[in-house]
Amino acid sequence: MGVEELLQEISAEIRREVPGSVEITDIEFEAAVLVIYTKQPERFAEDEDLVRRLAKKLRKRLVVRPDPSVLAGINEATEEIKRIVPDEAEITDIYFEPDTGEVSIEARKPGLVIGRQGTTLNDLKKEIGWAPKVVRTPPIPSKTIKEIREYLRSVADDRKEFLRKVGRRIYRGSNKDEQWVRWTSLGGYREVGRSCHLLQTQDSKILIDAGVNFSNDDKATPYLQLSEVWPLNQLDAVILTHAHMDHCGLIPLLYKYGYDGPVYCTPPTRELSVLLQMDYIKIAAAEGKKPPYESEHIREWVKRSITLNFGDTTDISPDVKLTFNNSGHILGSAVSHFHIGDGFYNVLLTSDMKYERTWLFNPTHNKFPRLEALIMEATYGGKNDFQPTRQQAHEELGAIIQRVVGRGGKVIVPCFAVGRSQEVMLVVEDLVRNGQIPRTDVFLDGMIWEATAIHTAYPEYLNNQLRNEIFHEGNNPLLADIFRRVDSQATRREILAREGPCVVLATSGMLSGGPVMEYFKEWAPDKRNCIVFVGFQAGGTLGKRVQQGMKEVPMAEGGKSKVLHIEMEVETVDGFSGHSDRRQLMNYINNLSPKPDKIITMHGEESKCVDLASSLHKKYNIQTWAPYNLETIRLK
Numbered sequence: 001m002g003v004e005e006l007l008q009e010i011s012a013e014i015r016r017e018v019p020g021s022v023e024i025t026d027i028e029f030e031a032a033v034l035v036i037y038t039k040q041p042e043r044f045a046e047d048e049d050l051v052r053r054l055a056k057k058l059r060k061r062l063v064v065r066p067d068p069s070v071l072a073g074i075n076e077a078t079e080e081i082k083r084i085v086p087d088e089a090e091i092t093d094i095y096f097e098p099d100t101g102e103v104s105i106e107a108r109k110p111g112l113v114i115g116r117q118g119t120t121l122n123d124l125k126k127e128i129g130w131a132p133k134v135v136r137t138p139p140i141p142s143k144t145i146k147e148i149r150e151y152l153r154s155v156a157d158d159r160k161e162f163l164r165k166v167g168r169r170i171y172r173g174s175n176k177d178e179q180w181v182r183w184t185s186l187g188g189y190r191e192v193g194r195s196c197h198l199l200q201t202q203d204s205k206i207l208i209d210a211g212v213n214f215s216n217d218d219k220a221t222p223y224l225q226l227s228e229v230w231p232l233n234q235l236d237a238v239i240l241t242h243a244h245m246d247h248c249g250l251i252p253l254l255y256k257y258g259y260d261g262p263v264y265c266t267p268p269t270r271e272l273s274v275l276l277q278m279d280y281i282k283i284a285a286a287e288g289k290k291p292p293y294e295s296e297h298i299r300e301w302v303k304r305s306i307t308l309n310f311g312d313t314t315d316i317s318p319d320v321k322l323t324f325n326n327s328g329h330i331l332g333s334a335v336s337h338f339h340i341g342d343g344f345y346n347v348l349l350t351s352d353m354k355y356e357r358t359w360l361f362n363p364t365h366n367k368f369p370r371l372e373a374l375i376m377e378a379t380y381g382g383k384n385d386f387q388p389t390r391q392q393a394h395e396e397l398g399a400i401i402q403r404v405v406g407r408g409g410k411v412i413v414p415c416f417a418v419g420r421s422q423e424v425m426l427v428v429e430d431l432v433r434n435g436q437i438p439r440t441d442v443f444l445d446g447m448i449w450e451a452t453a454i455h456t457a458y459p460e461y462l463n464n465q466l467r468n469e470i471f472h473e474g475n476n477p478l479l480a481d482i483f484r485r486v487d488s489q490a491t492r493r494e495i496l497a498r499e500g501p502c503v504v505l506a507t508s509g510m511l512s513g514g515p516v517m518e519y520f521k522e523w524a525p526d527k528r529n530c531i532v533f534v535g536f537q538a539g540g541t542l543g544k545r546v547q548q549g550m551k552e553v554p555m556a557e558g559g560k561s562k563v564l565h566i567e568m569e570v571e572t573v574d575g576f577s578g579h580s581d582r583r584q585l586m587n588y589i590n591n592l593s594p595k596p597d598k599i600i601t602m603h604g605e606e607s608k609c610v611d612l613a614s615s616l617h618k619k620y621n622i623q624t625w626a627p628y629n630l631e632t633i634r635l636k
């Protein structure tokens with residue numbers, strides 16, 4: 001059945017259920033959401049069961065929106081909101097989303113916008129026609145989130161047209177040929193970096209991740225030129241699992257080369273990816289390199305992004321449904337579950353995962369309605385890849401800070417802006433709060449502050465305990481007053497000149513540029529100071545060489561080369577990793593429900609992928625593979 005026929009059938013069904021006096025002005029798919037436009041949205045609101053009944057009957061995600069003709073103008077509606085909502089609610093922002101007919105009201109006291117039993121909200125609805133959504137004001141304003149929202153608002157009309165096009169493509173009808181499923185490895189197999197996969201069925205082509213590998217110029221990008229993928233406009237959808245550059249780095253490039261479909265990801269994945277991609281082209285330009293894409297291509301993908309929260313299931317092509325769940329790796333990172341055909345086959349891609357409760361996140365989701373094939377990471381999948389627990393890492397870091405601060409030294413922690421920094425912040429805050437280390441200033445330099453702001457805007461993506469701390473106790477540890485933002489060269493100079501102990505968290509994580517270099521150059525020659533590595537140091541980076549004990553580092557300064565003598569203490573604290581170690585990977589399979597009958601390993605050095613695949617086969621008698629890039633496996 002084609003989309004026109006389907007819509008006719010759906011319209012007839014809706015007309016049967018909805019009272020004749022309700023005026024329906026349009027019924028259309030916007031991506032996979034069936035949207036009913038009406039001049040009397042209140043009639044749907046009165047009968048709550050009506051929408052639920054319809055959605056169940058039609059087996060579609062369904063929303064009812066006011067017809068644009070009943071919406072008040074944006075200025076008028078803004079005035080009404082300010083008049084109706086009491087000042088004590090402390091509204092900080094009002095933003096309209098014309099493509100959905102919704103208005104988000106951001107307030108410090110959201111309860112007062114809602115009013116007793118929702119009365120204020122109902123009054124609002126009646127007066128302005130827009131559907132109000134109430135959002136708690138994030139504790140730290142994020143420039144990235146603000147800019148993305150403003151941009152999406154400015155392209156609302158284009159976006160609506162785009163979503164309708166996607167909807168028509170998804171429901172174009174499935175061909176009735178023989179059904180099959182295959183998986184192709186396009187990058188990140190028997191290696192780490194440039195992650196990219198293709199899921200193909202008789203009806204669909206779905207690309208997952210498009211990452212870049214910074215540490216290997218010859219093998220920096222995935223094999224996108226295969227005929228199954230190229231030209232890119234044959235793809236039904238692109239899925240983005242999380243915001244690390246080895247997964248999201250080339251998403252904008254897809255638009256430069258002709259892809260014009262949707263990218264599905266969680267909301268924080270979109271915001272963090274944009275932050276890192278913008279930084280990537282900025283750094284490339286500063287180093288005199290030509291970045292592979294421009295900021296306009298980043299905007300192109302944002303315009304076509306479709307965000308899904310954990311647990312939402314959506315059609316993405318005629319025969320594939322996608323559901324994201326928590327992977328525990330970084331903010332918004334997801335395991336992707338693909339339900340193919342009507343119960344024909346189910347595939348789960350873990351992407352990067354942490355199967356341990358961390359200071360920030362819950363462990364990887366491990367219960368699914370159905371599951372036949374699993375594609376899993378193997379970063380620490382080797383038989384000796386055991387890491388200390390979070391608790392041991394906590395104690396170790398505490399002991400180092402206490403020792404260094406006690407002798408009047410300074411501590412530098414090079415970190416990635418996303419994930420590791422926030423975990424180190426939580427540990428340091430906890431150590432200070434419990435009196436295990438003396439109170440010291442902790443300076444946050446580079447993109448850490450902005451990345452932290454994005455974390456506080458999405459408390460529902462953090463683990464239960466942290467979420468409670470943020471919501472219920474007004475006690476957000478990420479906002480403790482020991483943390484100081486470094487946002488200018490002047491502040492940085494002040495810190496560099498300062499006497500006495502302090503802690504600095506700065507990017508980049510592997511001493512490969514970024515503000516951390518300034519602290520390192522200044523403080524390395526003093527033996528009271530200490531540098532603590534908390535993240536993976538790739539071969540060939542300065543971080544790796546310092547970690548291995550290099551004492552003299554040649555440095556370019558003002559065109560001349562100078563030798564930096566490293567006298568400072570060099571420490572490494574393992575256990576802050578966002579990846580599961582060997583034990584956690586094996587446990588994940590043990591606790592996974594249901595058990596798959598096929599497992600593919602990837603995202604790890606060759607030996608780790610092979611070792612994990614063979615150990616899983618031996619232990620669970622499951623068919624396993626550790627494919628090379630460019631292999632295709634028929635799953636069903």
Ligand SMILES: [Zn+2]
Nearest residue numbers: 242244329352
């Ligand atoms: Zn990652």
Ligand SMILES: [Zn+2]
Nearest residue numbers: 244246247352
């Ligand atoms: Zn990765």
